[in-house]
Amino acid sequence: MQNVTLNNGVEMPILGFGVFQIPAEETEQAVSDALAAGYRLLDTAASYGNEEAVGRAIKSSGIPREELFVTTKLYVQDAPAEQNTRRAFETSLNKLGLEYLDLYLMHQPYGDVYGQWRAMEALNREGLAKAIGVANFYPDRLLDLIFNNEITPAVNQIETHPFFQRTDYQVLMREHGVQIQSWGGFAEGKNDLFTNALLSEVGEKHGKSVAQVVLRWLTQRGVVAIPKSVRAERMVENLDIFDFELTDDQMAAIATLDTGATLFFDHHDPEMVTWLSKRRLDS
Numbered sequence: 001m002q003n004v005t006l007n008n009g010v011e012m013p014i015l016g017f018g019v020f021q022i023p024a025e026e027t028e029q030a031v032s033d034a035l036a037a038g039y040r041l042l043d044t045a046a047s048y049g050n051e052e053a054v055g056r057a058i059k060s061s062g063i064p065r066e067e068l069f070v071t072t073k074l075y076v077q078d079a080p081a082e083q084n085t086r087r088a089f090e091t092s093l094n095k096l097g098l099e100y101l102d103l104y105l106m107h108q109p110y111g112d113v114y115g116q117w118r119a120m121e122a123l124n125r126e127g128l129a130k131a132i133g134v135a136n137f138y139p140d141r142l143l144d145l146i147f148n149n150e151i152t153p154a155v156n157q158i159e160t161h162p163f164f165q166r167t168d169y170q171v172l173m174r175e176h177g178v179q180i181q182s183w184g185g186f187a188e189g190k191n192d193l194f195t196n197a198l199l200s201e202v203g204e205k206h207g208k209s210v211a212q213v214v215l216r217w218l219t220q221r222g223v224v225a226i227p228k229s230v231r232a233e234r235m236v237e238n239l240d241i242f243d244f245e246l247t248d249d250q251m252a253a254i255a256t257l258d259t260g261a262t263l264f265f266d267h268h269d270p271e272m273v274t275w276l277s278k279r280r281l282d283s
Contacts (some may be wrong), residue, residue, distance in 0.1 A: 001040065002242065003082045003222060006154040010102070010131045012134055013069055015239065016041025018226035020183070025228055031057035031231040038239055043157075043226040044096075045073035045107055046088060046281055051095035059097055061172035070098060073107035073135060074116060075281050081115030088209040103156040104129035109141040109267065110277045114149070121151045131155065136185070136267055137200060139172055139184050146176055157181040160223055162199065163191050165258040169190055170223070186214060190263045198253055206244045209237060217254055 003011045017034040019027050019042070027050040031042060033064070037056065051072060058068065072092045077084040089104065102270045104123060106116055123129040133155030134142065146152050156173055160166045160182035170180045187193050201208045206213070215238055218225040227238045246254075265272045 001038070002219065004179055004222065006131050006179055007152060008131055008154060010154065012103070012131075012155075012179070012224060013039075013041040014222075014224050015039075015215065015241070016043055016069070016071075016224070016226045017235070018043045018050055018183070018228040019050055019054060020045070020228060022048075022050060022228060022230060024053050027053035028057045028060075030230045032061065034235050035061045035063060037232065037235040040067055040237070041069040041071070041224075041226065042069045045075070045105075046092050047073070047075045047107060051092055055096040055098065065098070069102040070096065071094065071103040071105060072101060073105040074120070075107050076111040076277060076279070077116055078280070079112060079115075081112035084192075085116045085119035086123070089128070093128070100127060101129045103131045103133060103155060105132070105155065106134045107136070108196065109134065109137045109274050110273065113141075113145065117145060117149055117151075121149070124151060133157070133178070138267060139169060140176065142161050142173070143176070146178075152176060153178055155179045155181050155224070157183050159184045159262055159264060160218065161187040161263075162196075162217065162254055162257040163187055163259050164194065164262055165255065167221075167255070167258070170221070179227070180222070181225060182218055183226065184264065185218055185225045185227055186211060187263055196257070199278040202246065202250050202254070205250075206246075208241075208244060210239050211238060213246070216244065216246055217251065220246055220251070 003012045004014050017039040032053050120132045124132045131154040133153040135157035156178050173180050194210050199213050203210050203213045229235050
């Protein structure tokens, strides 16, 4: 496994396992299979509703805590944001059955972002969250947060896949010491990604699947990826990407797939902002 070094010196695996949209009743087995396959970075969120299942899999694995890198995410909090952020953090930590998190992310750029971030900074200083970051922050929101707070986010987890490559944004983040992490790396199969002619041709030349080509493309760019699967054999396949390298020509060819637009939802769309801002978790 290759690692990236975050802006505070924390080492983070460049390839991990995500559990978004895995039902809670299937998550424990999926995470157990992922850990058995060799994954050590696990990514969940309070809003996914499966933190407890992730925690059970971690506990039953017997893997030393220091060998794991566990991420979860804070959802939008009501006022008072600072107190509620700490309460939400403690709830997640208890559900996971852990004493600390390796990475705590603000899931959405809404609500009292500054109050939430101040609480996250405190958790970081106390060592309860080894690194803190954000998710779904566009450049304007990210820079505003950086310029007006003490701690720069270590990570920004954003939609990144062959059809929305975020290359210029990655450069901007690198300039400010923020590590880019992909969600939706396979675009959830949209635009017929898994049968794409160009990606298939590249895969044939390396004896790899389209999924492996995409994950190699992401990690070769220095993007942390967290593919999701509930099939143990696919988990193993997704890890098997460090024995080949895409050529400059192949990287340039894949760059032509970029549409420059989201395939899911726009965080600048008023209806989406309204829905995300008003949504609250049950617990």
